[in-house]
Amino acid sequence: MKVVIDAMGGDKAPYEIIKGAVDAARELNVDLILVGKQEIIQEELKKHNIDGLNIEVVNATEIIENNESPTMAIRRKKDSSLVVAFKLLKEGKADALVSAGSTGAILAGGIFLLGRINGIDRAALTPVIPGKNGPFVIVDAGANADCKPNNLLQFALMGEVYANKVLGINNPKVALANIGAEEEKGNELTKQSYGILKENIKGFVGNIEGRDIPNGDVQVVVCDGFTGNMILKVYEGVAATIFDILKSEIMSSTMTKIGGMLLKPVFKKFKRKFDYTEYGGAILLGVEGLVIKAHGSSNAKAFKNAIRQAKNAFDGKILQDIKEELNRINRE
């Protein structure tokens, strides 16, 4: 398998990105194409042992920044590391693309440069989130702020394939993010979507309320991108706030400092459990190719795991599965 890497995307590019890519090449036995400013990449590669690894470097002189208009940037910066990477993927020179760059640009690139899978109306950003009892995905987490029931059906279908093939969950549970447990609860979108999901999605278990999402007992949380993004951000915000406060309180006296020291293994274990870097990033589901958006602040480990995620999606043949599921639904 060959993965094309946007070597210039991400807050910690190029150092951590290239380190993570080299680590992945060795550990996961994948071939790489690193795209970006050739001199910089070559210089970075010298810092690592790349003996026996299959790493190609492709020059790209431009970089897409986070503050640019994504669609504009994708159209105009034709020699950016991201656009060149997308072209290589599109031409079949790589099997997957991984970037820690601008989410908007990766979305725009996926939709305009790769195109959507035939039968999919909207592509969805699908992050893997650590839950109490295991990881889960949110589809969509921000690509489509306004959605129709049919979009949610397609999100559910793609999320189910992903949870099964990449997270390795047999018969993943799929639920509709909603503000009540009963079928008739919710807004117009969720009310209209419930029946369609019930009819078409094998693992559909009904509605899931916000309070139950962190448990991770449901592996696919389906919603419009506005709701999904809100869930994701509140999730991160509350967790960060709690640890901020605990930390500053622990530092407030000698007694509590000692207590904090004794609890180090607890906090460490907790952090590991809720460490997004373990899961890589968010996959862009619904486009004609495997595209992984690694977290913007990815370090080498997070980026390596994003490449692992790409490999699992490739090995799991998820694109093929999604197409087969689409055919099944359309036949029924």
Add this chain to the structure above:
Amino acid sequence: MKVVIDAMGGDKAPYEIIKGAVDAARELNVDLILVGKQEIIQEELKKHNIDGLNIEVVNATEIIENNESPTMAIRRKKDSSLVVAFKLLKEGKADALVSAGSTGAILAGGIFLLGRINGIDRAALTPVIPGKNGPFVIVDAGANADCKPNNLLQFALMGEVYANKVLGINNPKVALANIGAEEEKGNELTKQSYGILKENIKGFVGNIEGRDIPNGDVQVVVCDGFTGNMILKVYEGVAATIFDILKSEIMSSTMTKIGGMLLKPVFKKFKRKFDYTEYGGAILLGVEGLVIKAHGSSNAKAFKNAIRQAKNAFDGKILQDIKEELNRINRE
């Protein structure tokens, strides 16, 4: 001031409700009407010292349960504690109503039995949430799953008055819950609402993303009821999950148990900071009367604080202020 109490509503009714009400009568110097099964209430009152307190008991033979259809229940159970309490409020025999009963029934009662304030199209459920740097409100947190920009404007206006008069914040900051900081971000509703809020709301500071909500730097978070309810529930869910996990990890070894003991003051302080019972409950803004929905699981302290909230809203003359603000906006 006289507060009418639904003595039969809530998971811990009647004991904790009546205890909280009696405590409030003494501490806050308010008069009470307790509505519910007379014999039960009289029996409960014997457990407390009510010398010198002005407490009236009004008999009501029915109880509205959480699992009933709210609108149906309000219409049919005319002798329920909640409906009788609403009637007393409507007739001017009390200045505010407090209930820990079914949220849906309280909403339906407020809208159908009291009616909306002239000029307000939708009533909004407005809970007070503890944030890192202070409390904030979410308007709406679940009364209206689908909203229009004009609803959000009215929510913002009412929330601003409430934060000012009841939370006691001078010039509260008001923000639109959204999935991006820039004006043009969001779904159709937020995109259409931004300009209207900017034009009409003094304290409007733009969009707030989910990640920043827990900080409490913005005191009024404006959104449709679907989004607000989702934010609220994810907030509660993540916090509960984190403490569940920490607790079980702390109990896993002697060392960590000792650490946990030393950190007791930290956890206690934290719990107090994030204790919803400190703030009472959610006010129903936009109806012709002061209605407080106390948390369903309210104990005496939480219920007492809900009565305090009613008193602050009464003393702050928020109904009058809301009407004046509505006039101001309509004049402009």
